[in-house]
Amino acid sequence: MKGTFASLLLSLISASSDAFVTPAGNQRSFLLSTITSSSSSRIYESLILDGKPIEKPLEPTNNMLLVKNVEVQDTTSGGIVLTGRQKIVRKEGTVVATGPGRYNSETGVHFPLPVSVGDSVLYADYVGSELEYNGAKHMLISDNDILVTFNAGDTTDSIANANVLYDAVLVKIKKSDIEESSSGILISRTIVKKGGTKSSVGEVVKVGPGRKAFNGVLMEMDVSVGDFIKFRDFASNVVKLDVKEAEAENVEFAVVRMTDILAKF
Numbered sequence: 001m002k003g004t005f006a007s008l009l010l011s012l013i014s015a016s017s018d019a020f021v022t023p024a025g026n027q028r029s030f031l032l033s034t035i036t037s038s039s040s041s042r043i044y045e046s047l048i049l050d051g052k053p054i055e056k057p058l059e060p061t062n063n064m065l066l067v068k069n070v071e072v073q074d075t076t077s078g079g080i081v082l083t084g085r086q087k088i089v090r091k092e093g094t095v096v097a098t099g100p101g102r103y104n105s106e107t108g109v110h111f112p113l114p115v116s117v118g119d120s121v122l123y124a125d126y127v128g129s130e131l132e133y134n135g136a137k138h139m140l141i142s143d144n145d146i147l148v149t150f151n152a153g154d155t156t157d158s159i160a161n162a163n164v165l166y167d168a169v170l171v172k173i174k175k176s177d178i179e180e181s182s183s184g185i186l187i188s189r190t191i192v193k194k195g196g197t198k199s200s201v202g203e204v205v206k207v208g209p210g211r212k213a214f215n216g217v218l219m220e221m222d223v224s225v226g227d228f229i230k231f232r233d234f235a236s237n238v239v240k241l242d243v244k245e246a247e248a249e250n251v252e253f254a255v256v257r258m259t260d261i262l263a264k265f
Contacts, residue, residue, distance in 0.1 A: 050132050058133060060099040060140060063113060067093035067121060067128075069137040090240075092156060093139060095119045109216040113143050114165050118152030124237050147255040148239050159205060159241045159253070167211040167258035169223060171202030171236070175250045200236065202254065203228050211258075227264045235260035 047054045060066050070092045101112040115121065121141075128141035146165055154161040164170050204227045210219050223229060236254035246252065 046134070048132075048134055058097065060097055062099045063102040063111070063143045064099045064140055065095050065113070065115065065121075065143065065146075066097040066133070067123070067139045067141060068096050068133075069093040069139060091123050091125060093121060093123075095121060096138070104214050104216075107214050107216075109212075109214065111212060111216070115143070115146070115149055116152070120150040120152075120154070120156045121146045122148040122156070122239050147237050148241070157241060157243065162206060162239075162241060164206050164208040164255060166208050167219075167221065168208040169204055169221075169229070169256050169258060169261065170206035170239070171229065171231075171254055171256055172205050173200060173202040173236075173252050173254060175252055200233060201228060201230055202256075205253070208258075221258060223258070223261065223264050229256070229261050229265075230263045231256045232260045232262060 047057060049058060058066060070090050095115055095117050098113050098115065098117060101110055103110050123139070123141050123145045124147055127145040128139045131138050131140065143165065147168070148170070149163045149165065150156045150161050151163075159170070162170065204223050204225050207221050207223060207225055210221045212218050236256045238252055238254050241253045
């Protein structure tokens with residue numbers, strides 16, 4: 001009886017030991033898995049959003065874009081150091097991530113975003129959400145907040161490289177006909193009657209492809225490059241393009257939506 005019990009006990013101990021011993025190949029797989037897991041953890045730990053670590057990269061949803069802002073300009077071209085409010089904050093950045101686009105709630109038609117990772121964008125004032133991501137200033141903005149885009153690698157101060165989206169129009173306006181508010185909005189100087197101002201006038205230099213209807217059909221634009229247009233006051237956003245040439249010609253460039261254009265000639 002004692003011999004039988006001893007044999008059974010030895011068999012159980014042997015089986016238990018075998019359960020914890022793995023072949024050399026499995027040991028290597030286990031070690032590789034552990035190392036990979038640790039590496040992934042370290043990568044996630046390096047992602048910082050507003051001073052706090054996050055486990056996964058930030059991914060915009062719907063028609064939102066994550067834009068890394070250009071650095072604040074703290075010196076002039078002549079080398080003068082700017083401080084405080086004198087520093088030049090440019091509403092410009094590089095697209096680092098995009099959402100999948102949006103869907104029409106009634107038809108289900110998908111509207112993909114017209115920009116890609118690596119493109120540069122100029123966006124309007126007072127839009128989006130500012131955040132600090134991995135130690136740098138970023139903005140989460142929608143595609144409708146974008147004024148001008150530039151393909152990856154193109155310089156961001158040239159009209160030749162500039163693209164406007166949807167139903168936007170880029171216009172050239174003589175400075176003698178405009179007055180710029182502190183927010184960059186162009187307003188006319190001429191009062192035509194009490195309670196109103198004369199609409200601004202400009203020459204069309206770039207035209208967007210048009211906006212899509214709810215069924216996905218592209219609606220054509222009603223203006224062309226070379227047209228002169230009248231548009232509503234407070235309906236335009238200044239963009240700094242071809243600065244030297246613009247100053248020499250005493251003109252400004254601005255973006256206007258087609259819905260704010262009153263007439264053309």
